[in-house]
Amino acid sequence: MATKEEENTVFDVKAANVLTKELRDVFASGKTRSYEWRISQLKSIVKMCDEHEEDIVDALRLDLSKPQLESIVYEHSVMMWVPHYSLAFNLMDILRLFSMRKPCLVRFCLAGYSGNEILTMVKNSCTLAIKELKRWMMPEKAKTSLTTFPSSAEILSEPLGAVLIISAWNYPFLLSMDPLIGAIAAGNAMVLKPSELAPASSSVLAKLLPEYLDCSSIKVVEGAVSETSALLEQKWDKIFYTGNGRVGRIVMAAAAKHLTPVVLELGGKSPVVVDSGIDIQIATRRIIVGKWGCNNGQACISPDYIITTKDCAEKLVDSLKKELEAFYGKNPLESKDLSRIVNSNHFARLTKLLDEDKVSGKIVYGGERDEANLRIAPTILLGVPQNSLIMKEEIFGPLLPILTVSKIEDSFDIIKSGTKPLAAYLFTNNKKLKEQFLMSVSAGGVVINDTTLHLAVHSVPFGGVGESGMGSYHGKFSFDAFSHKKAVVYRSFVGDASLRYPPYTLGKLRM
Numbered sequence: 444m445a446t447k448e449e450e451n452t453v454f455d456v457k458a459a460n461v462l463t464k465e466l467r468d469v470f471a472s473g474k475t476r477s478y479e480w481r482i483s484q485l486k487s488i489v490k491m492c493d494e495h496e497e498d499i500v501d502a503l504r505l506d507l508s509k510p511q512l513e514s515i516v517y518e519h520s521v522m523m524w525v526p527h528y529s530l531a532f533n534l535m536d537i538l539r540l541f542s543m544r545k546p547c548l549v550r551f552c553l554a555g556y557s558g559n560e561i562l563t564m565v566k567n568s569c570t571l572a573i574k575e576l577k578r579w580m581m582p583e584k585a586k587t588s589l590t591t592f593p594s595s596a597e598i599l600s601e602p603l604g605a606v607l608i609i610s611a612w613n614y615p616f617l618l619s620m621d622p623l624i625g626a627i628a629a630g631n632a633m634v635l636k637p638s639e640l641a642p643a644s645s646s647v648l649a650k651l652l653p654e655y656l657d658c659s660s661i662k663v664v665e666g667a668v669s670e671t672s673a674l675l676e677q678k679w680d681k682i683f684y685t686g687n688g689r690v691g692r693i694v695m696a697a698a699a700k701h702l703t704p705v706v707l708e709l710g711g712k713s714p715v716v717v718d719s720g721i722d723i724q725i726a727t728r729r730i731i732v733g734k735w736g737c738n739n740g741q742a743c744i745s746p747d748y749i750i751t752t753k754d755c756a757e758k759l760v761d762s763l764k765k766e767l768e769a770f771y772g773k774n775p776l777e778s779k780d781l782s783r784i785v786n787s788n789h790f791a792r793l794t795k796l797l798d799e800d801k802v803s804g805k806i807v808y809g810g811e812r813d814e815a816n817l818r819i820a821p822t823i824l825l826g827v828p829q830n831s832l833i834m835k836e837e838i839f840g841p842l843l844p845i846l847t848v849s850k851i852e853d854s855f856d857i858i859k860s861g862t863k864p865l866a867a868y869l870f871t872n873n874k875k876l877k878e879q880f881l882m883s884v885s886a887g888g889v890v891i892n893d894t895t896l897h898l899a900v901h902s903v904p905f906g907g908v909g910e911s912g913m914g915s916y917h918g919k920f921s922f923d924a925f926s927h928k929k930a931v932v933y934r935s936f937v938g939d940a941s942l943r944y945p946p947y948t949l950g951k952l953r954m
């Protein structure tokens with residue numbers, strides 16, 4: 444039990460200094476480099492998830508009143524465990540297969556799976572790392588050229604040292620654990636600073652990680668701006684930050700003082716382009732699941748706005764209204780399947796976007812709010828002007844504007860007029876349009892005919908481009924994000940060409 448005095452201890456620059464020194468010492472001892480240490484930590488994370496699933500889901504409910512099923516799907520990303528890894532189904536697919544019109548059936552089916560059949564996304568990341576770690580750690584053979592003959596070369600993945608992970612509130616468990624898994628797999632010592640805006644999750648992490656993991660090399664610092672600033676004053680070997688671009692700039696400026704490399708997982712306005720001639724009901728459901736089914740729009744890769752043709756817009760709006768009502772009922776403010784807005788500041792920010800004169804008359808569905816309970820209903824706006832506030836900043840909430848264009852190809856210019864988004868989605872059956880989209884729209888990731896699913900594919904990198912971030916992670920990319928790729932060239936004393944050495948005479952060339 445901590446004494447009153449200990450509880451009140453502030454985490455300042457001095458404390459941060461002591462902490463980094465401890466981490467540097469333990470890293471220098473070589474402890475975190477060994478395969479065995481990495482594997483044991485990863486296995487302990489799986490154990491922690493198994494033994495404390497309820498505590499974690501409860502914390503998420505307290506922080507965001509996240510629906511339990513959504514917590515399990517996204518924070519824990521339920522996967523059906525089947526013998527062949529490549530055949531693993533993501534639960535989102537199962538949900539789609541069963542159709543979210545029948546949540547009771549889905550819940551019933553889920554309840555039927557036992558703990559070891561249902562893996563969490565965090566557990567899934569761990570399982571993958573445990574399975575692949577030996578291969579990831581192995582030196583990669585590299586080709587050499589005639590110029591260096593005789594020689595051989597390889598690339599060694601070397602841990603970076605002491606790394607800092609700063610995570611955000613919207614998926615507080617996943618966004619803390621996923622980078623942490625990468626940092627462990629790569630053999631680093633680390634500090635995790637969870638978001639103060641998700642206090643229950645932050646405190647669960649601060650309690651559980653030291654119980655399960657090696658607390659001499661994996662530390663948790665809870666706190667807000669002052670604690671993060673104290674950590675940012677220190678020299679790190681990498682900083683991995685998830686959050687908004689304003690703080691991203693602060694992180695990068697602090698890192699620049701020590702020439703520390705950064706991964707910045709930021710956000711942006713992720714567009715959805717909806718072409719004609721598609722199955723509008725399936726497209727609508729996939730948009731809804733990606734928008735309101737992801738933390739009620741408070742997700743970095745949630746659809747931010749839709750662009751469709753004038754001809755298509757009415758059909759799309761009708762379909763969205765119909766499906767939204769089927770999913771969340773006639774009074775969505777009371778739906779148990781929608782998260783609340785994280786806090787009153789974000790609630791005020793979102794209502795300001797809705798109340799701007801330019802957009803207030805454009806609501807075609809929703810708009811209801813309940814300030815006392817921080818709830819905002821799924822809201823669709825049609826024909827908002829591009830110069831409105833809602834089209835200028837990342838919405839990060841349950842509001843979805845729809846812009847219309849005469850030709851679907853005109854949507855590309857609208858997207859390109861803004862900063863590069865974290866994700867971009869296109870619904871079409873037109874092969875040429877797909878190609879044009881991929882060629883002309885730059886985004887962190889793209890999904891064709893669905894939304895948000897790239898997050899669950901660990902064989903592709905997850906990260907932004909331009910203002911949506913730099914660097915990437917997930918799967919092997921997480922290991923790479925926390926490793927230095929050390930080039931090693933091997934030579935022997937055989938075949939020493941005198942041509943290399945001065946004096947450089949023509950005579951040597953003729954030899």
Ligand code: NAD
Nearest residue numbers: 610611612637638667668671686687690708709710711743
């Ligand atoms: P947040 O408020 O939780 O902030 C993120 C972290 O920054 C926290 O740990 C916080 O303590 C720290 N922080 C805040 N102000 C600071 C300051 N002045 N100095 C130093 N540290 C500070 O989260 P947020 O920024 O509101 O998160 C939402 C944003 O994050 C959105 O833009 C979203 O798109 C983005 N996001 C990106 C990803 C991704 O993977 N790319 C994931 C989630 C969220």
